[in-house]
Amino acid sequence: xxxxxxxxxxxxxxxxxxxxxxxxxxxxxxxxxxxxxxxxxxxxxxxxxxxxxxxxxxxxxxxxxxxxxxxxxxxxxxxxxxxxxxxxxxxxxxxxxxxxxxxxxxxxxxxxxxxxxxxxxxxxxxxxxxxxxxxxxxxxxxxxxxxxxxxxxxxxxxxxxxxxxxxxxxxxxxxxxxxxxxxxxxxxxxxxxxxxxxxxxxxxxxxxxxxxxxxxxxxxxxxxxxxxxxxxxxxxxxxxxxxxxxxxxxxxxxxxxxxxxxxxxxxxxxxxxxxxxxxxxxxxxxxxxxxxxxxxxxxxxxxxxxxxxxxxxxxxxxxxxxxxxxxxxxxxxxxxxxxxxxxxxxxxxxxxxxxxxxxxxxxxxxxxxxxxxxxxxxxxxxxxxxxxxxxxxxxxxxxxxxxxxxxxxxxx
Amino acid sequence: xxxxxxxxxxxxxxxxxxxxxxxxxxxxxxxxxxxxxxxxxxxxxxxxxxxxxxxxxxxxxxxxxxxxxxxxxxxxxxxxxxxxxxxxxxxxxxxxxxxxxxxxxxxxxxxxxxxxxxxxxxxxxxxxxxxxxxxxxxxxxxxxxxxxxxxxxxxxxxxxxxxxxxxxxxxxxxxxxxxxxxxxxxxxxxxxxxxxxxxxxxxxxxxxxxxxxxxxxxxxxxxxxxxxxxxxxxxxxxxxxxxxxxxxxxxxxxxxxxxxxxxxxxxxxxxxxxxxxxxxxxxxxxxxxxxxxxxxxxxxxxxxxxxxxxxxxxxxxxxxxxxxxxxxxxxxxxxxxxxxxxxxxxxxxxxxxxxxxxxxxxxxxxxxxxxxxxxxxxxxxxxxxxxxxxxxxxxxxxxxxxxxxxxxxxxx
Numbered sequence: 001x002x003x004x005x006x007x008x009x010x011x012x013x014x015x016x017x018x019x020x021x022x023x024x025x026x027x028x029x030x031x032x033x034x035x036x037x038x039x040x041x042x043x044x045x046x047x048x049x050x051x052x053x054x055x056x057x058x059x060x061x062x063x064x065x066x067x068x069x070x071x072x073x074x075x076x077x078x079x080x081x082x083x084x085x086x087x088x089x090x091x092x093x094x095x096x097x098x099x100x101x102x103x104x105x106x107x108x109x110x111x112x113x114x115x116x117x118x119x120x121x122x123x124x125x126x127x128x129x130x131x132x133x134x135x136x137x138x139x140x141x142x143x144x145x146x147x148x149x150x151x152x153x154x155x156x157x158x159x160x161x162x163x164x165x166x167x168x169x170x171x172x173x174x175x176x177x178x179x180x181x182x183x184x185x186x187x188x189x190x191x192x193x194x195x196x197x198x199x200x201x202x203x204x205x206x207x208x209x210x211x212x213x214x215x216x217x218x219x220x221x222x223x224x225x226x227x228x229x230x231x232x233x234x235x236x237x238x239x240x241x242x243x244x245x246x247x248x249x250x251x252x253x254x255x256x257x258x259x260x261x262x263x264x265x266x267x268x269x270x271x272x273x274x275x276x277x278x279x280x281x282x283x284x285x286x287x288x289x290x291x292x293x294x295x296x297x298x299x300x301x302x303x304x305x306x307x308x309x310x311x312x313x314x315x316x317x318x319x320x321x322x323x324x325x326x327x328x329x330x331x332x333x334x335x336x337x338x339x340x341x342x343x344x345x346x347x348x349x350x351x352x353x354x355x356x357x358x359x360x361x362x363x364x365x366x367x368x369x370x371x372x373x374x375x376x377x378x379x380x381x382x383x384x385x386x387x388x389x390x391x392x393x394x395x396x397x398x399x400x401x402x403x404x405x406x407x408x409x410x411x412x
Numbered sequence: 413x414x415x416x417x418x419x420x421x422x423x424x425x426x427x428x429x430x431x432x433x434x435x436x437x438x439x440x441x442x443x444x445x446x447x448x449x450x451x452x453x454x455x456x457x458x459x460x461x462x463x464x465x466x467x468x469x470x471x472x473x474x475x476x477x478x479x480x481x482x483x484x485x486x487x488x489x490x491x492x493x494x495x496x497x498x499x500x501x502x503x504x505x506x507x508x509x510x511x512x513x514x515x516x517x518x519x520x521x522x523x524x525x526x527x528x529x530x531x532x533x534x535x536x537x538x539x540x541x542x543x544x545x546x547x548x549x550x551x552x553x554x555x556x557x558x559x560x561x562x563x564x565x566x567x568x569x570x571x572x573x574x575x576x577x578x579x580x581x582x583x584x585x586x587x588x589x590x591x592x593x594x595x596x597x598x599x600x601x602x603x604x605x606x607x608x609x610x611x612x613x614x615x616x617x618x619x620x621x622x623x624x625x626x627x628x629x630x631x632x633x634x635x636x637x638x639x640x641x642x643x644x645x646x647x648x649x650x651x652x653x654x655x656x657x658x659x660x661x662x663x664x665x666x667x668x669x670x671x672x673x674x675x676x677x678x679x680x681x682x683x684x685x686x687x688x689x690x691x692x693x694x695x696x697x698x699x700x701x702x703x704x705x706x707x708x709x710x711x712x713x714x715x716x717x718x719x720x721x722x723x724x725x726x727x728x729x730x731x732x733x734x735x736x737x738x739x740x741x742x743x744x745x746x747x748x749x750x751x752x753x754x755x756x757x758x759x760x761x762x763x764x765x766x767x768x769x770x771x772x773x774x775x776x777x778x779x780x781x782x783x784x785x786x787x788x789x790x791x792x793x794x795x796x797x798x799x800x801x802x803x804x805x806x807x808x809x810x811x812x813x814x815x816x817x818x819x820x821x822x823x824x
Contacts, residue, residue, distance in 0.1 A: 072639045175577050220589055222589075324566050339553050340626050
């Protein structure tokens with residue numbers, strides 16, 4: 001933490017979320033400066049605590065060996081959050097929750113749709129206690145839909161996102177990053193901040209409801225699929241896009257590169273890099289329309305050249321000529337690019353007690369502010385209920401005796 | 413538009429953006445209720461106006477035939493925005509821009525890094541006129557980086573996102589939706605709203621700076637790539653994930669389905685649906701560890717069955733047994749799912765004058781508010797400078813004579 005203020009300093013978030021989508025939303029809020037109180041069931045807690053691999057005194061392990069081994073999932077997603085235990089099914093637990101709601105600005109939950117209301121901790125119940133509360137629900141298909149459980153791969157399939165990737169005539173491609181799980185929380189944060197802005201005008205909060213299917217489908221919908229189909233343009237074009245040829249991914253001796261040489265000077269630059277300026281005079285490739293019409297043979301010509309070169313050599317030759325080019329990098333290489341490290345767009349991960357011989361990096365907050373910092377409080381709920389004292393005694397004002405009693409009675 | 417208020421009502425955005433990433437950021441702000449003034453050069457304007465296909469009096473066309481044919485890209489991205497023409501290179505044009513800045517809350521630009529400052533319309537210049545301005549820059553690698561032009565495919569390659577998709581040992585996969593172009597604007601909106609929240613406390617604005625590479629790399633970084641590698645888990649597993657087997661995409665007679673049957677009852681449900689309950693007693697598949705160890709033969713067994721069935725039949729059989737399943741849908745089918753249509757997560761697109769015989773749908777705002785609406789003003793800058801009168805005369809208070817003079821002199 002720098003001593004510069006963070007943009008959301010002063011806002012308090014009650015975090016009922018688990019797994020990935022919900023916790024990523026509250027992670028963003030925490031990194032932007034909100035105080036996030038992660039609420040877990042006293043027994044079990046967030047299931048992401050059980051995700052392999054683990055980090056601990058023996059380094060990285062596929063299976064948990066010690067009580068203080070921490071799942072990397074939990075270690076990265078629970079950063080900067082204050083963890084309390086709370087049994088919402090107990091009347092006294094529900095009362096305690098409502099005492100927290102009375103002091104909070106935001107509640108975020110990603111239970112199965114309808115569960116928060118059934119537990120008596122949904123928006124209506126919270127708004128009775130605190131009309132200023134902004135209550136965000138993140139679900140598969142919307143807060144009022146009972147279509148069932150949503151997982152990332154199910155939403156990728158339903159949204160059309162999966163269909164758009166891959167070679168024409170081949171199977172669809174599962175996108176390797178959990179894009180549906182990650183996108184819904186980003187829109188949830190936008191919804192929460194928009195509702196907070198509205199609260200400045202109206203004085204009251206509201207329910208914000210984001211669906212994984214809706215978030216990803218809206219992304220897919222920015223491309224004009226029906227119009228492209230009506231105009232005879234295919235929805236899936238594989239590694240290259242023929243109507244922009246030469247455009248896409250080409251094979252090298254030791255990997256792959258992405259190349260964009262749509263416009264005339266770029267195409268000429270590519271031909272020059274290939275040591276084949278004469279291609280620019282070849283009637284099949286002499287102008288953009290010709291290159292598009294002969295995309296298949298053009299791409300084969302480029303690949304025949306690039307397969308003889310290293311990735312580094314192709315990048316050097318094209319960069320010298322101002323042709324946009326990039327290596328297809330492994331995530332491990334991508335995460336340590338100095339450009340993203342310096343901007344804290346990726347951040348180091350460490351066990352709070354033990355060092356690691358592997359340089360572990362995770363997601364940061366990919367926004368720079370000129371008059372604010374971003375980053376996470378030095379807090380991590382290693383154990384369920386780790387910050388019970390801080391939250392229940394110091395923040396909420398319970399006596400240490402009451403906290404001890406609630407603990408012994410299994411309420412917290 | 414309903415008559416319910418929108419969350420960002422009252423905020424004014426000056427929109428200097430072009431192409432996709434920037435205009436998507438201001439589209440989200442417009443749909444959330446901000447007044448967005450799209451500023452274009454008097455000649456040429458946003459290049460997205462020239463993107464094929466077009467919609468007009470003859471329907472959907474690959475090439476523009478009439479002056480009032482509108483690129484689908486422009487039609488969808490400029491919705492709800494007020495368009496003015498303005499030559500920022502002319503001193504009087506710059507003065508006019510600063511008069512707008514004095515009245516605005518937010519400026520968004522996605523020029524090549526450094527260009528806004530060079531034009532004299534960067535954050536520092538704007539803050540001198542209006543210290544409350546929140547100025548957002550969206551660039552390939554960050555506002556202070558000169559790494560060159562970034563396009564979606566270049567950022568996909570650099571971020572590691574492209575590498576994670578596809579079959580092990582096969583080429584990487586270009587993700588078919590422009591995920592880098594789309595993700596940076598979403599984080600830009602979060603940054604803008606966080607800065608507006610901070611402005612409520614401090615009274616001053618600031619510069620918000622989001623990089624396409626940073627936004628997508630931070631997404632990729634949520635997975636624990638280095639730890640998985642250290643634990644011997646592959647970064648790319650193709651259509652299925654063996655450590656969760658059976659999990660992933662399977663082939664049917666007429667398409668593909670996504671199936672999640674990780675846990676014991678789900679695996680049993682799948683075996684039952686296959687008419688092969690005995691697989692649950694087979695020592696190779698009788699428990700989760702066994703299924704993971706024998707993932708390859710298990711997946712082949714499932715595919716051998718599913719290839720004989722229709723997508724609809726597999727979905728029916730698995731849904732009856734509570735096993736998460738979904739068809740891999742074409743985007744055209746995904747965009748008309750009643751669940752996303754009802755929530756305005758996708759919306760109809762229409763030419764302001766001519767109807768269309770094709771049902772065109774585009775991105776909506778994938779957030780529901782209980783005490784606010786979302787949606788777009790009935791405004792679209794069909795022509796460059798279409799709303800010059802509304803903005804320069806009515807909003808800024810220039811006389812009609814001045815507007816006419818500025819027009820004739822090429823300032824607007």
